[in-house]
Structure formats: C-alpha cells, structure tokens
Amino acid sequence: NGAKSPISCLLSAGDQSLILLSAVNKAGSEWSPACLPCSPDEGRTCSKAPEVASVRVQLEMQSLWRQFDQLGTEMIVTKAGRRMFPTFQVHISGMDPAAEYVLLLDFIPVDDKRYRYAFHSSSWMVAGRGDIAAPGRVHFHPDSPARGAQWVKQTVSFDRLKLTNNLLDDNGHMILNSMHRYQPRLHVILVDRSRDSQRYAHRNFCTFIFPETRFIAVTAYQNHRITQLKIACNPFAKGFRAADSENR
Amino acid sequence: NGAKSPISCLLSAGDQSLILLSAVNKAGSEWSPACLPCSPDEGRTCSKAPEVASVRVQLEMQSLWRQFDQLGTEMIVTKAGRRMFPTFQVHISGMDPAAEYVLLLDFIPVDDKRYRYAFHSSSWMVAGRGDIAAPGRVHFHPDSPARGAQWVKQTVSFDRLKLTNNLLDDNGHMILNSMHRYQPRLHVILVDRSRDSQRYAHRNFCTFIFPETRFIAVTAYQNHRITQLKIACNPFAKGFRAADSENR
C-alpha cells in the first residue's frame, strides 16, 4: 500500500479491502469521491466490478451537516440507544437497476484520542489516549438487500440507526465510546451469487465517506451552540424552541 | 385433482400450485394443517421440498380471532388504507434455520357474493353477485427474505398491512371490495437459487389458511357488537371505552 497517487488510498484496520479515500475532493464537492480502483497490489489488479464502480452517492442535507460540522458535531449516546441528528441520508445513482445491493453504515474512530470540552475556551481538547474500541458493528440498511432500481428511486435514510455507549448492548445498536471522535462510512455491496465470493469480494463493494458527518460521541451536549442548532432543526425538539414567531 | 383423501385438496384459481386445505382440521386445532403433499397429478409427484414440508405455523391471538369470527368479523377499508384488527400474526416452527424464506399474505374471495347487513335480524344476507375482483395483490412481509432462524425466533406480525377499497391505490395496499367476504392466506416460500425455479416452483412453497381469520370488508361497521369488541381490544380505540374501571 505504498501507492503515491494524488488520492491516497488508506486501508482501514482489520479489513484490508475497505478503501478509505482521503479528503482531497471534499471541499465544495456535492458528490462523494467515486469508488476509485485501488492501485495494483502484489501483482493482482484491484479494479471494481462494473456494477459497483459506477455507483455515485450524494449526501442529503449537506448544508445542515456542514453547519453542525463547523461547530463540532456532537451526537448523544445513551444506554437505550439514541438516533443521530442530522440523519445520515443519501441519494444514490449509477447503480445497475437489476443488480442486488446491500447498504451498510459503520463508524470508525477518527483517531485514538479521548477528548474533553474546555468551557472557558469553548473548544475541544485532547484528553489522552482513546479507550479500547468496542467490537466493530455494522448497521444494515433495513431495506437490504434490494435492487439498484429500488435504491436509486428515492432518498436512502438511516434514521432507524441508534448510537449507544452500552458495551453489552444486544439491540443491535452501534456501540461508541463517549468523548471519542467518529467518522461514519457507507458501504455499498453488490450481492453477487454467481462468482467465487472469497476470491472476488474486494471487487464487489465500495465505501463512501463524507468528512462533514464526523462527530464526537457525548452523553450530554457540551457545546451550547450545538444544543441550540439541534433544537432549531430537529422536529422532535420543537418543545424547546423559544416561542418567537408564535404570531404567525 | 380428484383426490378423495380425508383432507380435500383444493386448488385456487389462477395458481395451480397453491394448496388450499379445507376446514376438516380446523375446530380445536391450535396448529394450521401442515402443508401436505398434493396427490399425484398427471404422473408427476407433487411433494414439497423438505425445507418447506416441515414448516408449521401457529396463529397468534387465536382466541381473539375466534371471538370476532363468532360475531362475523368486519374489517374497515378506506381510501388511504386501514390496518387490520386483530392483526395477522403467526408463530412459525420447523424451518431450516439456514434456508431463506419469503413470507406473503394475500386475500381470496370466499365466494362470488355481495353481502348486506340486515339490522332488524342483526345478520348478514346475500345481496347478489359479487363485483369483479381487483387485480390480485400480495403483501410481502417487510423482513423478507430472511433465514429460517430469523423467522422462527419471534412472532411474525403483518401489522403494517393495510386494506383499501381504492382500485387505483398506488401505496401497495391490499385492494378489496367492500361488502365482500375474504379469507387471508399465508404463503411460505423457499428462496432457492440453486434449482431450476420454473420447474421446481411448486415444490418450494406452502400455503396456510386459518378459517377464523375470515372477514367481510366494510367502509363502516355494521354489527354494533363488532364495534364494541374492537373498542374493547384495540389499544388505539381506547378513547372510546366507557370509563368504568377508572377507580383503579
């Protein structure tokens, strides 16, 4: 993996076939970086199956995500599980209408650090080494598996996904460490029953990362401006909005 | 199909491989009739694949269904779609844990008659020939397809299914004619990607019928006792319950 292409190709720990593209294309791009072929590695070409190589993914509510990201997004984790807000939602195109795909979301630690919020400076500080990561879980989109025609037809929403800090959770929620930073990842996987799945697995999926969806997991909001933005935008928090425009 | 076994084996119109067992076993049986092999027909044996032949299905809330059935169950149909109450829920056993199954619910007319409710005698009367049936739809259980291990683990509920009288419905609801009688049917289908699906289709599924789930579709309740039983048992109708035991 000593590839020196303009777009660096990082391999995530524990899963050598997941390709994590760096943020070269991120600023101003409405579309996520395409799932580019990995550079030749040990004599085998690492190109993607055509049903996967042509897939494009667009993040919904991107401007909202960026508003949060500029403040430093926080996501509540609870024992029972808490939804994300904003919700991870995407619009997909370029799928083979007849092919079957599975959509997965997972969360990788951005670094191995633990954070704390410094109220005097209203900013996040490194507070030491990160805790050991919980066993990695993935969240299947509940519509999986489905045909490409289905996925591209409408917005794909991961609104049922919940975050928890309970290491013993058995509700299938995503287990995260509080006060740690995470990066959501979307995996688009081609269901290919005809080929030798062991041999071709690396060709049949593609990973998309939207840097503006990074967040710090918390058990209570730290940055008051994050709290206010959540209240302003999340319909379920309407009860906490100041009754300004009640005249209309 | 001149089979003269104690359990008569009826074939439903338009789908010669769906086996509809008559009500010989119905009274007192907690379990639905098993999906028995059809009698030999035109020289080919009509036996079921083992993953399907061993499946057993038990109706949940059977005593509630029977309370309604004794009064003559009515189900509301609306333009927007209305849920069923009681809900069609089953407990399944005997599936191959590793095999994949699809679960379907559909509704067949019990007869070709139209009914009307005679208030003076508090009973349903035949009111002429039935209207032409809407194009047949099926309702896939939203968890389909899933492994046998998943299906048998907990109650399988069709609570999201909705009934409509709108012939132009495009929400995927089940279209029924008001004032007509229907019989729900559960189809358990083995997902078999290895065999010649055309040739073996009849071996790969099995149909279960619970006679106590029959009902008449209505746009407004006719029998007042049905209304009262719905109010007494459906949590969403709690607002209409007489506040008798408000002391507790």
Next chain:
DNA sequence: AAGTTCTCACCTAGGTGTAAAGTT
C-alpha cells in the same frame, strides 16, 4: 335508503433536551 368519505377528538408509540441525581 344504503353506502362512502371526511374531519375530528382521543388515543398509542416513541423521539427531544432538561434538570436533578448518581457515579467515579
């Protein structure tokens, strides 16, 4: 007269941040 559609008050079910209490 018979059947259908529509609006509504009243529920269930569950997603919010708050503030107090608990934990380390």
Next chain:
DNA sequence: AACTTTACACCTAGGTGAGAACTT
C-alpha cells in the same frame, strides 16, 4: 470536577371510531 443516568414535560407521527356530510 467531570461525566453518566434517570424521570419528565413536550413534541412528532400516526392509528381509532364517531358523526356529519356526501353520493348514488
């Protein structure tokens, strides 16, 4: 002092039958 848990008021979202209005 820093962080987590819990109970709670206040929402969204949508499933009920009643009863009036509408249709044929």
